[in-house]
Amino acid sequence: MNKITLCFEFSGGKGYAYVNLVPSNYGIYKQDFSGCHEFQLGRGIYTIYIDGVSPAGGTKINATINDDRIITKRVTSAGHFSKVIEIDLNENI
Amino acid sequence: MKPHVVLIVLCLFIQVDTFAQSLAENVEAVATQAAEMKSGNSQDVLTSFFQFALKDLIGTGHELQFQSSLLGIVAKTDPGVWVDTNYLRRNFARNLVIGVDLAIDENIRFKSNSLFLKYALVNKRDVTVFDYSEELGAYSEARVRVMGNAMTRFLESHPDAGQREAANNFFTGENPDFNSLPETFRTAFLNAMNTDTFFHGFTPEHYRDTMDLLMDVINKEIANKPLWTLSAKSTSNENKELFSQLQINTEFMKGIVKRNSAMNLEINAKAHLELNDDTSTAGKKDFDRREFSFSFGLNWIILKDSKERKSILELQAEGEGSTLIGKKYPDEKQDKLSANGILRLRITKDLWLPVEIKYEPVTGNVFGLLNLTTNFDWLNN
Numbered sequence: 356m357n358k359i360t361l362c363f364e365f366s367g368g369k370g371y372a373y374v375n376l377v378p379s380n381y382g383i384y385k386q387d388f389s390g391c392h393e394f395q396l397g398r399g400i401y402t403i404y405i406d407g408v409s410p411a412g413g414t415k416i417n418a419t420i421n422d423d424r425i426i427t428k429r430v431t432s433a434g435h436f437s438k439v440i441e442i443d444l445n446e447n448i
Numbered sequence: 449m450k451p452h453v454v455l456i457v458l459c460l461f462i463q464v465d466t467f468a469q470s471l472a473e474n475v476e477a478v479a480t481q482a483a484e485m486k487s488g489n490s491q492d493v494l495t496s497f498f499q500f501a502l503k504d505l506i507g508t509g510h511e512l513q514f515q516s517s518l519l520g521i522v523a524k525t526d527p528g529v530w531v532d533t534n535y536l537r538r539n540f541a542r543n544l545v546i547g548v549d550l551a552i553d554e555n556i557r558f559k560s561n562s563l564f565l566k567y568a569l570v571n572k573r574d575v576t577v578f579d580y581s582e583e584l585g586a587y588s589e590a591r592v593r594v595m596g597n598a599m600t601r602f603l604e605s606h607p608d609a610g611q612r613e614a615a616n617n618f619f620t621g622e623n624p625d626f627n628s629l630p631e632t633f634r635t636a637f638l639n640a641m642n643t644d645t646f647f648h649g650f651t652p653e654h655y656r657d658t659m660d661l662l663m664d665v666i667n668k669e670i671a672n673k674p675l676w677t678l679s680a681k682s683t684s685n686e687n688k689e690l691f692s693q694l695q696i697n698t699e700f701m702k703g704i705v706k707r708n709s710a711m712n713l714e715i716n717a718k719a720h721l722e723l724n725d726d727t728s729t730a731g732k733k734d735f736d737r738r739e740f741s742f743s744f745g746l747n748w749i750i751l752k753d754s755k756e757r758k759s760i761l762e763l764q765a766e767g768e769g770s771t772l773i774g775k776k777y778p779d780e781k782q783d784k785l786s787a788n789g790i791l792r793l794r795i796t797k798d799l800w801l802p803v804e805i806k807y808e809p810v811t812g813n814v815f816g817l818l819n820l821t822t823n824f825d826w827l828n829n
Contacts, residue, residue, distance in 0.1 A: 373593075375592045375593070375596030376596075377596050378600050378604075382592065406588040406595075439616040
């Protein structure tokens with residue numbers, strides 16, 4: 356298992372977003388999900404599902420693996436079709 | 449009535465408007481599409497990007513007017529404004545409009561020119577920055593919950609990368625055809641939906657369309673929200689006198705018909721103070737001739753196109769009263785009343801043909817103006 360820290364930065368509205376991390380199925384269903392959240396994850400391809408954020412808003416995700424490697428993913432204009440962000444932890448761990 | 453019951457009813461009886469905002473891929477596209485959805489009246493009150501107008505086309509004098517939001521000007525020189533975080537910070541630029549007028553006489557000789565600034569003191573109808581969380585939070589939460597549960601179950605069957613992508617494309621709206629998806633995903637999705645307290649009883653299509661449907665309902669409400677502007681205008685006349693006239697204007701508008709796709713009514717109220725230099729006292733700038741006017745009326749959005757719900761025909765009717773509060777010339781009337789009307793026809797996506805009529809009941813005079821107005825984004829050139 357590896358310590359994965361996912362830091363979310365939302366713009367638009369009040370940082371309104373709902374997130375699910377699959378396949379861990381770690382869902383956080385609340386408003387203002389901004390900030391960092393720590394997970395213990397094995398190797399695999401993880402998918403972050405986000406729904407919410409105002410039309411012109413966006414989402415930036417920094418994934419830090421074992422306090423070392425950093426992957427940055429950015430989605431602009433989340434709008435109201437759900438956004439899907441894949442993070443491949445096979446290559447990066 | 450519980451929210452999900454309302455949603456089921458909406459899904460069954462209302463066809464989803466294809467409001468392209470939810471499909472837009474970037475902030476620029478969101479802002480451009482939002483501008484196209486505005487009524488002609490709303491664009492005249494506060495233009496989103498650029499507006500060019502030719503006024504009084506068939507009369508004895510003509511007027512050319514160009515106005516631009518500060519955002520439009522900034523975007524021409526700094527594409528970085530379309531980064532979401534930058535865009536959201538540019539509140540002042542989104543709400544400030546700068547404009548110039550040039551008036552010429554029938555012999556195409558210079559009559560006057562003007563410079564004006566307009567600022568939206570209240571602008572609650574900007575869909576690009578509206579916070580939907582209060583209305584849509586519960587729906588978003590339920591959608592992500594179903595997504596997570598469905599994909600977790602689906603991944604247990606070890607789908608390949610292509611199948612995973614196909615399933616994700618259903619959630620993002622890139623592949624709306626549920627029946628084309630792998631059977632293992634369809635089973636997992638239906639199980640996740642049917643065991644969810646919120647989406648129980650929905651079809652995959654209703655799940656897919658939920659946000660578009662709700663966004664459309666909410667956007668109609670946003671289009672009704674108030675807009676209040678304050679502007680100042682300075683005019684120079686043919687004698688090359690700077691500041692021969694000063695104007696202060698304020699304008700308020702608000703929609704009043706709720707959730708109607710086919711038409712709408714907008715309240716319009718305007719107040720106007722005009723300070724004119726008294727030309728009978730040459731050499732002395734006194735602005736002794738002052739006129740205050742107030743108008744109140746309705747803009748009826750008569751027709752919207754059936755596909756995208758853009759306004760294409762509007763009729764604005766208002767009553768106007770004005771009074772001289774400064775120096776008055778002999779035989780000049782102290783007060784005036786008039787009934788004004790503007791019929792706006794949208795000829796193309798950007799081009800409007802407004803016809804203005806003004807009737808003064810006391811004198812029986814009727815004035816007519818034929819104008820041409822284009823609202824354009826001009827952002828990619």
